Amino acid sequence: MQAQLRRWVEATLGVSLARHEPLLVEASHRRFHRVWSDNASLVVMESPPSLERNDALVSMQRLLAGAGLPVPDIIAMDLSAGFFILSDLGNRSLEQAYGGPDRDLALEFAIAHLVRLQGIEAAEVPAYEESRFRDELHIFTEWFLDGLLRQTPDAAMPTAFEALIANVLAQPQCLIHRDYHCRNLLLDQKGRFGIVDFQDALVGPITYDLACLLWDCYYRFNAAERRRWLRRYQAQAGFPNGGEGASIGSSPALLSPAVKSGDRPSADASIPPSTRQSGDQPSAGSTLPHSGCAWDEAALTRALDLTALQRQFKAVGIFTRLWLRDGKPTHLRYIVPVLDAMQEIAALYQEVQPLSPWLERLAADATVQTARVMRKTP
Secondary structure (H helix, E strand, O other), X not given: OOHHHHHHHHHHHOOOOOEEEEEOOOOOOOEEEEEEEOOEEEEEEEOOOOOOOHHHHHHHHHHHHHOOOOOOXXXXXXXXXXXXXXXXXXXXXXXXXXXXXXXXHHHHHHHHHHHHHHOOOOOOOOEOOHHHHHHHHHHHHHHHHHHHHOOOOOOOHHHHHHHHHHHHHOOOEEEEOOOOOOOOEEEOOOOOEEEOOOOOOEEEEOOHHHHHHHOOOOOOOOHHHHHHHHHHHHHHOOOOOOOOOOOOOOOHHHHOOOOOOOOOOOOOOOOOHHHOOOOOOOOOOOXXXXXXXXXXXXXXXXXXXXXXXXXXXXXHXXXXXXXXXXXXXXXXXXXXXXXXXXXXXXXXXXXXXXXXXXXXXHHHHHHHHHHHHHHHOO
């Protein structure tokens, strides 16, 4: 920790730090440290104002915390320097939890809090505009195809990209985190859930965060698992055409009402729905986020998969850019698994099916290129 930051932390807290340790964040300009004082831990964040959207982080933290979502408290901040002291939500991500016995609990948490997030009124949050979706697809073309592989786009790519754009624009819109995946969701050893890295939230397609979760770039679910948790989401979010799992009659707590930004945080915001008391009832007149959406499971699955494909194109481009522009090889090993997932999706839908064999060839080429780079880097 740099001396200026440490002096600010100690002056702000009024105590000397007993100890501190850096926290690894691979794909960010921000730097994090866990600090201890009087046997309590906090997280210190250094977020360069010239490189990070700190105002957006603060406003989004207030919005989500006001809705009862388990995000870090901002204990102190110096916006001009980009210094923050945050409450500590732990360092056990869902990526780690997926490998243990509480894997299902982790997903129950993730689905329940996603439903709550989607119910937040977010009139002041910018929209996920069409131009941004197009720019994100261009990241794949610029950095992965041209930059890493030195290849030209497949002839079917422009038509497929238009289908992906049409899919996200046709969906009902709600507040979305935009990176709702296993590394930004936490579950500590005491069973407390946490959400981080939310500063880039926008209003966008309803399946976007679910696609981040179920088509995670860092963890692969099989088709049966995705179907199971899609149905769980469908039921909890109040889609009138069902899904398996909870219903208002069978497990009301799983269907917590939409939380408005002005509401007080719920006392049970970090308790998994399956462990709440059976008598918990939605408030009179409350509505579920998507009770007006008539999509059946097939329509929701199609929208989810195509949204995931759009996001995966972006992810492959960003993972490549981290290496070629920023000199960070940390995400090269995820490129081929993501391309494999993309090929799986493309094979299922007529609009993008012509890309399937091309994506398979790209995965083979990327295997060679990324292996060559990783052999040369520590």
